[in-house]
Amino acid sequence: MRDLAGRVIAGFTVDRRVLALSFARMADGVGNSFLIIVIPLYVASDLVSGATFGLGESMIIGVILSIFGFLNSSFQPLTGRFSDRVGKRKAFILVGLGGLTITNLAYVVAESYVSLLVIRGLQGISVAFIIPTSVALVNELSTTGARGGSMGVYNTFRLVGFGAGPVVAGAVVNAGPYAIGGLSIDGFDAAFYVAAITAALSSLLVTALITDPASTQANAGADLSIDVFDSSGTHLFDPIFTLGVASLFMATAIALFATIQPQVNARLDQGSGWFGLQFAAFIFAQVLLQTPIGRACDVYGRRPFVVGGMVLLIPTTLVQGLVWTPEAMFAARLFQGIAGAMVFAPALALAGDLAGEGESGSKLSVLTMAFGFGIAIGPLSSGALIGFGFPVPFAFGTLLAVLGAIMVYTQIEETLETTAPVPVVGND
Template sequence: MKKENSSSVGVDKRVVFLGFARMADAMGNSFLIVVLPLYIASDNISGNFFGLKESLITGLLLGVFGLITSFTQPFTGRFSDKAGKRKLFVLLGLIIFTFANFAYSFASSYWLLLLVRTAQGIAAAFTITSSLALVSEVSTKKTRGNNMGVYNSFRLVGFGLGPLGSGFLVENGPYHLPVIGEINGFVASFGIAAAAAFLSAILVFFFVSDPDDIEPSDRKMDIKILSKAKDTVLDPIFALALATLVMSFGFSLLAPIETKTNERLSQGPFMFSLEFSALIAALAVTQPIVGKLSDKYGRRIFIIIGLICLMPIVLVEGLTTEPWQMITARGLQGISAAMVFAPSLALAGDLAEKGQAGSQLSVVTMAFGLGISLGSFVSGYAVRFGYIFPFLIGSILAGIGLLIVRSQVPKNVESQT
């Protein structure tokens, strides 16, 4: 009788180590969510960027990361499929992150910030697609939701801790260090972000290995948009990607309008970081639970419930007038988003064809990054019409996502593998 490996009976240990490594990386990267808007508004940045207003520049610089990541992920996913190596591409992305995170310390203009942000986007494309393909490939259909939930939960814990740490560092700088001398809170944040990415690379190098049965794939990249079924128009993986896009759109509405949010709620950077992290914390806690339940009860029902809940919750964020109200709303948004995210990734993994996991899963991860990017762009622009407008748009998009999932993802969709 063949001995079952850990992926067939529970959470694969490689998923745990990879999640822990990505936790450190995500913590460093999320430092920048709070720091960058403040850095752009500080005296450290000079010059002109097409005469645009600061809030729109902030939205563009935050959003370009997701834009670059989104459009490069299908290609990096395909590269890892073709090479048959996931670990190598994860390491490559983390090394680029290390240098890019530290390079912010030397960026003194909008153009340099744009260049560094672009490098980060490329690094993320290598890391995200290879990581998720690895998680999917060491899982079975009965454990994929649980593995995806655990992996994302670790990563999101880091992503949630980062803003808390960066808000604290910026408010309490400058710092006097031996040999180096005095540094401000911005430089301290960038240095820690770089160190976190380097720590992640070390963890992946020593504790993560490629799936046992992975082989180089010579198949052409096969990303489907339209469905072959007669009763649907969109391919189910593409439909799941659209649901993920509208879910992640709501994630990034707050960051570009940090200064306006702080004024509206009469608060400082640290309280803003608590509000930002409330969503991530709730998402991190809920995802493993929802992922495991989706293994047992099905994926689609959780995605639909999550999108239904997101519609009123995102809208309420635009009506808040007190910090505790925003923290509560963001926490509820995180729980709702968990119902969409983990089951969508797991279902996409169920449907991905052998030798195509990197490229086909990249459709969903690309959509996540594109949603983050679009949310930043739209929020930075739409807030000029009133504080509620970015959140109203996010609520409407969640409703559109609900319609897409209900009509384009069949109830009894089966694995293609």
């Protein structure tokens, strides 16, 4: 029996370990998102030097930020599958958090573009140990009737941390140097120390509060193959593969915004404060809507939300290339966040419904890997396409959103067997 000795949130029960893992991911999310803001500032400062390999500043920033996503996504299928094989999740999460703690501290002594690239790459590998095993653990601690809600809670807390980081990162850097114990610490080093502390705190939470469910070890070593085409012949593509492709397209579209801050600010005649708000608007919508949408997909089905979210992604991506005011860009990013919220938790819940016992790490890593690749491709795409005109990167993202919407509409079937409201359950 699954352990459902949980806490009741918004009318449904969440396993205590899901809540603990959510808090842990919130903590390390703060530190990781810190770096999204701090690294571009650090690269642009006079503290970093060395070979640029003929690349401009925007492309260097894009490469450093993107190497994280490429290595993270490349290693996720391996770590997800290996955790299925050995029937352990907690150990993998702790290895990843330990790696994050060490690499966050390493930035303090990094003074060249190459060293930043190496450190960010090692962070990507570290996070590859965390993401698929965390999502697999949430899946294994949830019943079918509460899976969407659990995924929503997990994503909400994770995104609270991810959204909080950029809000305060710039302030931490600008408020430096700091005098602590007779030592002077500049703003950049302070930011790197904060990132390291949050990763260490997350490790403590996982160590103290997380245990692997018995079913994970009992089903270790199951068939872990990933299909591209639908073996049943009902559709062309396997549904989990389809969700992975849609996640790739969606993540690419939402990540276009991250590395073109100078061009956005110039076009909209705004400062970095507005850009930070626009960046955070997407996260704000996610935080507000992940849990209610996750719960709703437990009642009304997964497919309507996934399809609806991909359709909404189309206009909300396109309009970002056409607006001329900070307020309009903020609204566009906010509604793009709504689109993302409609896809995230329901897609993970749908894939979790399809994953058999002992397969969660392998199956769900398809979605997390694809999303990570999209987060890496987006900044590189916008950096490469912005030279052809401001609307071009967003037109590219819109095309991907159209293709993703077509795929989920034609290749995905509903997995929830009942649309009856799921009652609150107690200890099982």
